[in-house]
Amino acid sequence: MSTPLLKLTGITKRYPGVVANNGVDLVVEPGQIHAVLGENGAGKSTLMKVIYGVVQPDEGRIEFLGQPAHIRNPQLARALGISMVFQHFSLFDTLTVAENVWLGLDRTLKLAEVSQRIEAVARQYGLDVDPDRPVHSLSVGEMQRVEIIRALLGDPKLLILDEPTSVLTPQAVDKLFVVLRRLADEGRAILYISHKLHEIRSLCTHCTVMRGGRVTGECDPRQETNASLSQLMIGAQPPELPARSTDAGRPMLQVHNLSLKSDDPFGVDLNSLFLSVCAGEIVGIAGVSGNGQRELLRALSGEDMRAPAASIALQGEPIGSLGPAERRRLGWHFVPEERLGRGAVPSLSLASNLLLTRTEAVAQTGLAGLLGWLNMDRLQEQAQGIIDQYRVKANGPQAAARSLSGGNLQKFIVGREIEAKPRVLIVAQPTWGVDVGAAAQIRSALVALRDAGCAVLVISEELDELMELSDRILVIANGRLSPSIARVHATVDQIGVWMSGLWDDKAPTQQEKQHVQA
Numbered sequence: 001m002s003t004p005l006l007k008l009t010g011i012t013k014r015y016p017g018v019v020a021n022n023g024v025d026l027v028v029e030p031g032q033i034h035a036v037l038g039e040n041g042a043g044k045s046t047l048m049k050v051i052y053g054v055v056q057p058d059e060g061r062i063e064f065l066g067q068p069a070h071i072r073n074p075q076l077a078r079a080l081g082i083s084m085v086f087q088h089f090s091l092f093d094t095l096t097v098a099e100n101v102w103l104g105l106d107r108t109l110k111l112a113e114v115s116q117r118i119e120a121v122a123r124q125y126g127l128d129v130d131p132d133r134p135v136h137s138l139s140v141g142e143m144q145r146v147e148i149i150r151a152l153l154g155d156p157k158l159l160i161l162d163e164p165t166s167v168l169t170p171q172a173v174d175k176l177f178v179v180l181r182r183l184a185d186e187g188r189a190i191l192y193i194s195h196k197l198h199e200i201r202s203l204c205t206h207c208t209v210m211r212g213g214r215v216t217g218e219c220d221p222r223q224e225t226n227a228s229l230s231q232l233m234i235g236a237q238p239p240e241l242p243a244r245s246t247d248a249g250r251p252m253l254q255v256h257n258l259s260l261k262s263d264d265p266f267g268v269d270l271n272s273l274f275l276s277v278c279a280g281e282i283v284g285i286a287g288v289s290g291n292g293q294r295e296l297l298r299a300l301s302g303e304d305m306r307a308p309a310a311s312i313a314l315q316g317e318p319i320g321s322l323g324p325a326e327r328r329r330l331g332w333h334f335v336p337e338e339r340l341g342r343g344a345v346p347s348l349s350l351a352s353n354l355l356l357t358r359t360e361a362v363a364q365t366g367l368a369g370l371l372g373w374l375n376m377d378r379l380q381e382q383a384q385g386i387i388d389q390y391r392v393k394a395n396g397p398q399a400a401a402r403s404l405s406g407g408n409l410q411k412f413i414v415g416r417e418i419e420a421k422p423r424v425l426i427v428a429q430p431t432w433g434v435d436v437g438a439a440a441q442i443r444s445a446l447v448a449l450r451d452a453g454c455a456v457l458v459i460s461e462e463l464d465e466l467m468e469l470s471d472r473i474l475v476i477a478n479g480r481l482s483p484s485i486a487r488v489h490a491t492v493d494q495i496g497v498w499m500s501g502l503w504d505d506k507a508p509t510q511q512e513k514q515h516v517q518a
Helices: 044-052 074-080 097-102 111-125 140-153 170-185 197-203 226-234 293-301 324-329 350-356 376-389 406-418 436-451 463-469 492-498 507-517
Strands: 006-015 018-028 033-037 059-064 082-085 158-162 189-193 206-211 214-219 251-260 270-278 281-286 312-314 332-335 424-428 455-459 472-477
Touching (some): 006 044, 018 044, 033 197, 033 226, 074 082, 082 140, 111 140, 140 158, 170 189, 206 226, 270 281, 270 455, 281 436, 324 332, 332 406, 350 406, 424 436, 436 463
Parallel strands (some): 082 158, 281 455, 281 472, 424 455
Antiparallel strands (some): 006 018, 206 214, 251 270
């Protein structure tokens, strides 16, 4: 038998109040595409950080190419031939793409050479990135592309990918899989973390299942079904979405002829957008990240207040000139795509993060005590209610936001906004990096909110999610919106083509204009 590329024995990592990894054994062979599957908080990301040297195990042994390895930091990991793409990115906002990539490469290379290599890899893998753009101007999806390119430039023997396809079109995913299979054929190994079960079944040749920090099983995912993998991962099959309602009410969110020049030199201008979302309706917007989603979200949330007042309306009343707090007071709520920094303040507790978006409703929610002082007991009680209802794995309402796994923080943020009982809810990437059980729970909550009469707008790169959730679907490409199409008439292939901006927008766009004006 060949020597394993990577062998972990008894890896244990403890944090205050939780054992993230508990005696984990893992073997990765050369040429293997090895999935690590588990629900949010199962310990997958911690284990990958141990392999990459970001955190040190409290117990256990690591062997790489048959030799004991003490991976004290990522630099040593890269020197061994281990590269990693994180779910939460490790990029410096003030540096350019090329400068960020340069930090992890041989410093004898000149920056111009690094830029050329980035462009070559981007073309090869279909990952469109401008090496001269500063990272702070990139969308979340574009940042993920930078991380993938940086990892591939290191010529790794072991490539760790944590949710790598969440921002790619189906066509781009297929192309990436071709590349990954070629890397495996060359004898490289890939550790692949994804909650997309169909991807794991299509791509991976071996699967290790984790639950509660332990390895609970191994399988060949090619011999499994989505249902059986779900059973292995969460101990049950995820619940199906309730039957959808077909009766939508009057338009609630209306965007009329919105054109807005991006305030970022590397951004995307919005061009004559027409959009409406009715009460009791979920409308989905698909598209490859970096095509105007960021600019549209900023305009809808009020973070960018340059839009003409009449271009954005709530039940026909212009709100384009209102700021975020004023829009929230009218029942207009948001879930941003960036969890840490925008969706939650990393250093604050979950209870304090709850307060951030409830300032306009302190009196109504009972958070204002005697003489106007905040009722902290009531605040923690509400935070605990969200933790319980949405099954958030956290060490209580006083746990810092940054201490949660990405999926659990996402559940808390979505629950926080849903529990505010919005009239309009705008959600970006609702289940990005969330396990199949939690994703089903979030989607069910959004459907229940829709059925209660809320107008829900979902912006996502997850086509399967949009096809499952939406009543109508549009595509954003190059700052333009396609016509809307009823979900029952939409196909993945058609939406994928529209993501390239290829649609006939004559008659359907006029139909959308009439829908907005209704």
